[in-house]
Amino acid sequence: ILDILVYPDPRLREVAAPVAQVDDDIRRLADDMLETMYDAQGIGLAATQVGVNQRVVVMDLAEEGARQPLVLINPEILDREGAATGQEGCLSIPGFYEDVERAERIRFRALDREGRPWEQEAEGLMAVCVQHEIDHLDGKLFVDYLSELKRKRIRRKLEKLVRQGRVNVGG
Numbered sequence: 278i279l280d281i282l283v284y285p286d287p288r289l290r291e292v293a294a295p296v297a298q299v300d301d302d303i304r305r306l307a308d309d310m311l312e313t314m315y316d317a318q319g320i321g322l323a324a325t326q327v328g329v330n331q332r333v334v335v336m337d338l339a340e341e342g343a344r345q346p347l348v349l350i351n352p353e354i355l356d357r358e359g360a361a362t363g364q365e366g367c368l369s370i371p372g373f374y375e376d377v378e379r380a381e382r383i384r385f386r387a388l389d390r391e392g393r394p395w396e397q398e399a400e401g402l403m404a405v406c407v408q409h410e411i412d413h414l415d416g417k418l419f420v421d422y423l424s425e426l427k428r429k430r431i432r433r434k435l436e437k438l439v440r441q442g443r444v445n446v447g448g
């Protein structure tokens with residue numbers, strides 16, 4: 278289980294580097310990230326959130342119990358269509374949920390855990406999650422889409438919870 282960094286930790290703002298070689302070290306990182314994501318009841322996790330500066334994302338949108346882990350290495354969005362607003366949370370911004378507008382349908386490309394490239398269309402929760410995770414790799418958080426006032430309020434509340442030791446701070 279890896280520690281998940283909590284906003285406003287500056288390491289969440291780093292832009293992750295492309296993975297040069299999909300090797301056993303990257304596969305072990307992806308497995309550690311999946312274990313961390315399941316433990317935190319997330320459906321997605323980006324390497325940036327565990328303080329690793331590599332473009333690796335793990336996801337599992339399957340219902341409770343069933344497991345369909347996905348590993349996206351060097352993910353890129355090729356096309357975006359439409360717009361859809363939905364409530365988002367973030368494992369690095371625990372306890373806060375706000376509406377965020379995202380592209381409704383996307384076409385994305387990534388390498389799988391064997392290093393094989395694949396392209397896919399996505400909509401609904403899958404499209405939202407992929408956009409949310411790729412933002413993490415670019416040092417972006419969903420609070421960046423909110424008003425300055427809302428972002429400040431969330432930051433102050435989270436800093437207070439961290440000071441009171443009521444949020445386990447990662448890293």
Ligand SMILES: O=C(O)C[C@@H](Cc1ccccc1)[C@H](O)SCc1ccccc1
Pocket residue numbers: 318319320321322323364365366367368369402405406409410413
């Ligand atoms: O912090 C993360 O990247 C995990 C995010 C991924 C996510 C955010 C918004 C919408 C979809 C996925 C979540 O914390 S995972 C928790 C969760 C679980 C079910 C539905 C939505 C969010």
Ligand SMILES: [Zn+2]
Pocket residue numbers: 366367368369409413
């Ligand atoms: Zn997140």
